[in-house]
Amino acid sequence: MAKSRRRSTIQPSRPSPEPAQCASESVNSHSGTHLDDNSCPACDTGEPLPSSEQESWIRCDNCKSWYHWRCAGSDSNVDTIDKWFCSPCRTADPRRAITYKPPTRKSVRKRIQRDxxxxxxxxxxxxxxxxxxxxxxxxxxxxxxxxxxxxxxxxxxxxxxxxxxxxxxxxxxxxxxxxxxxxxxxxxxxxxxxxxxxxxxxxxxxxxxxxxxxxxxxxxxxxxxxxxxxxxxxxxxxxxxxxxxxxxxxxxxxxxxxxxxxxxxxxxxxxxxxxxxxxxxxxxxxxxxxxxxxxxxxxxxxxxxxxxxxxxxxxxxxxxxxxxxxxxxxxxxxxxxxxxxxxxxxxxxxxxxxxxxxxxxxxxxxxxxxxxxxxxxxxxxxxxxxxxxxxxxxxxxxxxxxxxxxxRFPFFTRLCWYVGEQYLRDLRISRSAPERVLQSILALANFLVTEARAIERGGDGKKKEAKDRVPSDKVKEPSAVSRELRWRARLALGFSSDDEGEHLGERFHIDDRTSGKRKRISESSEKDENKIRFRHFRPRAWDKVVESPVIEEECMMQAKRPADEGWMEQWDDGPPSAEGEAATVSRQQSRLVKVRRMADGVERQRVEVVSERWTWQ
Structure with missing residues (x-):
């Protein structure tokens, strides 16, 4: 980077080399002659400036020679120069180009400095x-x-x-x-x-x-x-x-x-x-x-x-x-x-x-x-x-x-990880908790998922900062802990739980933040086929599954066209007429009942499957 100095003409000597620079930096590499402390390779007249003005110098980034900015520079401000090369160095190698510092970004928003x-x-x-x-x-x-x-x-x-x-x-x-x-x-x-x-x-x-x-x-x-x-x-x-x-x-x-x-x-x-x-x-x-x-x-x-x-x-x-x-x-x-x-x-x-x-x-x-x-x-x-x-x-x-x-609150994020880890262990045992607490746990889980994403996808600085906030003595896998906590909190609140992008507020609008009252939105707005599927955990297993034996039977009956289905109309081999034709029907029937305990009662799922095969005489 180009070095510049400003000195009064009362002491017109060139800036002395910095301690880290070697003595050879005071030699003009083009002429081979040793320069006087007061000399500038580009001076034409050597006329001094008025004593009230300041002399600006700049050093070539290649040959390390010092120049008066008024002799070798342009109309630009020397303080805006990033890299600078003298004319002989630019002629010797056209790849050397003068570059400028980027302008300082300034916000247009008026702000005061708050104490x-x-x-x-x-x-x-x-x-x-x-x-x-x-x-x-x-x-x-x-x-x-x-x-x-x-x-x-x-x-x-x-x-x-x-x-x-x-x-x-x-x-x-x-x-x-x-x-x-x-x-x-x-x-x-x-x-x-x-x-x-x-x-x-x-x-x-x-x-x-x-x-x-x-x-x-x-x-x-x-x-x-x-x-x-x-x-x-x-x-x-x-x-x-x-x-x-x-x-x-x-x-x-x-x-x-x-x-x-x-x-x-x-x-x-x-x-x-x-x-x-x-x-x-x-x-x-x-x-x-x-x-x-x-x-x-x-x-x-x-x-x-x-x-x-x-x-x-x-x-x-x-x-x-x-x-x-x-x-x-x-x-x-x-x-x-x-x-x-x-x-x-x-x-x-x-x-x-x-x-x-x-x-x-x-x-x-x-x-x-x-x-x-x-x-x-x-x-x-x-x-x-x-x-x-x-x-x-x-x-x-x-x-x-x-x-x-x-x-801000000291060690806030680390504290949240401690809280989330403990609530996760509690929810694994029981989903029983006041609804206001469950809402708070879900808000906490969403915050921790954001922290986990910073660890997973953030830049080097943000990733390290987010990782340093995790208490490794308690939380070994922040991504897994945060997402499982969110999943279990959602289950306890009665949400569907396996959508990565669905959070509190998507299925419920918060009407009053002080009371936590909620208003359910329409079911149609809940559907989003583009949501990322949650892959880290499977839904909780059913506590009991009862499957009845398969019942098989065969009988003769009059088959009629299923008027409300219409699936037979595409066939040309003659479906049953409206009057009906004799057919042999083989039927298999089975029933599956699944039960699991919920925080507010029991969930029971009953599935009945009837399979029929029709053969016309």
Missing amino acids: YANLHSGIVPNPSRWMQFLQEKPIKANTFKVMDGAAVSMHWLEEDEYAMTEPIIIEQPDGLDMKMPPSSFTVHDVAELVGEDTPIEVIDVASQSTSPGWTVDKWVQYYTDKSAREKICNVISLEVSGTRLADMISPPKIVRDLDWVENFWPNAKKGKGHSYPKVQLYCLMGVATAWTDWHIDFAGSSVYYHILRGSKVFYFIRPSGANLAAYERWSGTELQTHVWLGDLVDEVYKVELRAGNTMIIPSGWIHAVYTPEDTLVFGGNFLHSYGANLQFKVCDIEATTQVPKKF
Whole structure:
């Protein structure tokens, strides 16, 4: 590649050879004479440029001689040259041609750089203006359930079809089987248990940027000395797993029962010294007037949120298809700086939480948060099997809006493989599971099939990246595991199972992503003769097959033309007349009954075969 340099005419010497170049590179290969440092083989006049200008040099890629670009070049910019050869070298070998660098690709789409470090806070430069703005907006009082802690259980989840589709509020923690620090706990205690010298990410609300150089001790000083606050700051990403503070926190039992990390990530690969999704134990410390802009938690994960001290005001948008589309258009674009997302959606709900309140936010809900007073909160994120459709939908939005991997759910795909492998083993034993869980398993299987295809058909980079995300200790054959999981989930849901291209949504339209209600489409649209046949697995064998003995009989009867069949008309040897003719009929009859157990009952298939031979007299 051609090398170019730009120097002032005050020091007109030629660029010196790079250390890796040998001394012979300073010899002109055409004249055989050693050149002066200030000489250019193509100079005609040697007149210097005005001292205010810069001299550009370029080196021939063949002979390594340096030229003034004004002498040997053209009207083009020297910075656009990829390979360059001087005139003598091009004359000596016409195959040497000057080439140019390709132009830099530029997107015509206007985009702003979103501060993903503030993904959970979504902070805007002037938080107070949003609160003033909200005074003029129609905000609906929430209609979400207020529940007793003891009622928030797996029984509730399995019996109530709307469970975990809307936020719920638990005013007192009793019955949640949750462990939290005492109400007297302060940020000083956080510093003692986490470590005063521990680095901490602090968000400057006004500038929407991370302030460098903060430690937990420095944050405590800022938090406790209100008179010294020159800026509004927030701590929203202090995950405390592995610290002494973690020993004082335990999520609600319903969260522990549902959490994919808790239930599917191998215990031997969790804890100190291991890399795993550490998203269960966050300590959030916000000061008065901090604002958290609209966002969805990474990977559409659900959230438990307990106010230990202070208060919070939440604003919610339901994750309907239209609202999610509006969020996708708004997120990461110029709209985010001057348009309130609430104006683009159907309804906004308001929830006020006080000290002692706990809230569970289900998958996919869009929300913003205001902090009226200094607040200390403990919470965490979790993925589960009652909302996977929305979880994967949010992942698609993250990919579309180009959220950097650093700010997505950690080890998400590896976790999905662990979950899929375990569900596959469960489905091999029994298909009995709530329909919402089966729908989530099918959504998970479709995602894993996509990952498997990247391994099978992707380019070298994508193939390696997808393969590295597979936990080889559990999943030996990702292609087989993902496709068998999809096949078994489809069988359990009552789908035909042996079409490679048929997924959830092809036989059922999802009408409401929050409730999972489905509407069956016409049978004719299900037929597609061009679909790839699924070849990796055979349908489950029948539990019992009973075949009756063959019954044979022979009799004489009057044969008449089968008026409704017409197959005899093509023969010229005279089929039976309408009056009928005498014929000998030999008949064989057999019956086959197949039975197998299904998740919701028994499937019985009865096949009866009657074979006749007619001989006319």
